[in-house]
Amino acid sequence: xxxxxxxxxGRIRRGDPGAFDAFFxxxxxxxxxxxxxxxxxxxxxxxxxxxxxxxxxxxIGGYREKGAFRSWVYRIATNxxxxxxxxxxxxxxxxxxAILHSVKAEGPSPLDEVEKKERLERLRSGxxxxxxxxxxVLLLRVQGEMDIRDIARTLGIPEGTVKSRMHHAVRKLxxxxxxxxxxxxxxxxxx
Amino acid sequence: xxxxxxxxxxxxxLLFGELDDERELALNRHLLHCPACREEERRxxxxxxxxxxxxxxxxxxxxxxxxxxxPGRKKRGILETLRRPVPAYAALAAAVLVALLAWELxxxxxxxxxxxxxxxxxxxxxxxxxxxxxxxxxxxxxAGRESEEWPTHPESLAxxxx
Numbered sequence: 001x002x003x004x005x006x007x008x009x010g011r012i013r014r015g016d017p018g019a020f021d022a023f024f025x026x027x028x029x030x031x032x033x034x035x036x037x038x039x040x041x042x043x044x045x046x047x048x049x050x051x052x053x054x055x056x057x058x059x060i061g062g063y064r065e066k067g068a069f070r071s072w073v074y075r076i077a078t079n080x081x082x083x084x085x086x087x088x089x090x091x092x093x094x095x096x097x098a099i100l101h102s103v104k105a106e107g108p109s110p111l112d113e114v115e116k117k118e119r120l121e122r123l124r125s126g127x128x129x130x131x132x133x134x135x136x137v138l139l140l141r142v143q144g145e146m147d148i149r150d151i152a153r154t155l156g157i158p159e160g161t162v163k164s165r166m167h168h169a170v171r172k173l174x175x176x177x178x179x180x181x182x183x184x185x186x187x188x189x190x191x
Numbered sequence: 192x193x194x195x196x197x198x199x200x201x202x203x204x205l206l207f208g209e210l211d212d213e214r215e216l217a218l219n220r221h222l223l224h225c226p227a228c229r230e231e232e233r234r235x236x237x238x239x240x241x242x243x244x245x246x247x248x249x250x251x252x253x254x255x256x257x258x259x260x261x262p263g264r265k266k267r268g269i270l271e272t273l274r275r276p277v278p279a280y281a282a283l284a285a286a287v288l289v290a291l292l293a294w295e296l297x298x299x300x301x302x303x304x305x306x307x308x309x310x311x312x313x314x315x316x317x318x319x320x321x322x323x324x325x326x327x328x329x330x331x332x333x334a335g336r337e338s339e340e341w342p343t344h345p346e347s348l349a350x351x352x353x
Contacts, residue, residue, distance in 0.1 A: 020261070024254055033247030046250060050257045057261055116241075123241050141207055142242040148208055163208055170203045174238055 005069040013060045023053070031077055034143040038081040038135060040128045048084060052077040071154040074144050078136055078154065085132060119177070126176040134169040137162055194221065198228050206235050 008026070011019035028049065035052075036045035055076045063072055127135060133155075140151045148166075152159045201218045204210045210218070222229050 020258060021254075024257065028249045028253065029247055032249055032253075033245070036247055045247075046253050046256075049253070050260055053257050054260060054262060119241060120245055123238075123245070138207075138242075142239070143246075163204070166207050167200065167203050170207050170235070170238070174235065177238060178234075 009060065009063060009069045012057060013063075023056070027073060030143050030145070031074070034074070034139050035077060035081050037124070037127055037139050037143065038078070038132075039084050040124075044084060048077065048080045051080050055080070068150055068153065070144070071146070071150050074140060074146070075154045075156075078140075082132060082136075122177060123173070126173045129176070130169050130172060134165045134172070137165040138169040138173075141166060195225060195228055198222075198225070199231055202228070202232055202235055206232075206239050 008019060008022055012023065031052065032045050032049050035048045036042050039045060039048065052073065056073055059076075063069070127138070130138070136155060137151055140146045140154060144151075144154075146154065148159050148162050151162045155162070198218055198221045201210060201214055205215060205218060222232060
């Protein structure tokens, strides 16, 4: 665990008033994005982020420093997201374009922008159509910036399983981006 | 599995997972002489870039909403409220009120020729007072309740698990 994360966990445990902002600034952008992609709903993602922070604060006493704090936080968030998905029994939907804004590359032409927007919409649709367990692995890698070991620890699964799920998710998405009509299984099932 | 199929799996490993140096070297050798796999690499790189560049913009109000929802912001208990410092103007107002009452009551009674209630109470036979009539909220335990400030006993809380 990095020194900053260890220190942050300690500050939350001690009830340091500044810990809230430190945690929020460090985690909110990526974690809200991760949750939005997981559940396919921005409002729900913000509620889940709030729920995650409450659980972090409430359970910090049970957190052991031998594990990475970030993994622990993402594990709580993933639990909350999976619980929400199961509860609502809704197909993950495409996130509204206004909700997740892509980082603009320097000097793109309007045509580039339109193409990129379309590509991202297709991408989000493809992510939403992946099975939850594959989606979680992929998003933890690209949104959570975790390595295979951290993902395995976060989800409580073997590293080999993480790799196979990652391969499956990337292959499916890659294919979907090339052939949008080839809807992944989940999307077809939920219409 | 032919060599290209194997190398495309390695490409995923390289771009989205981890690939050891030896396998990465073999992959690079293959890419040097295989345009089809280089094209696959280009598409996977574009996919990875799209995935990583699509970040959320957090609603500015979220910070306040979450802060207000945290468990540490629960209502204060009675004892904690009593322990809070009293503002000077409130203390002054209370002192003035007490002084007025102390001055007004005896005068009013003297004018009316009445008897001060405290003396009446002192002359009331003890047996006349119903049992428990003068028990206070302190005896009832109301003041003994503690606030629900976080953390109470963090060690007793279970850690989430999948």
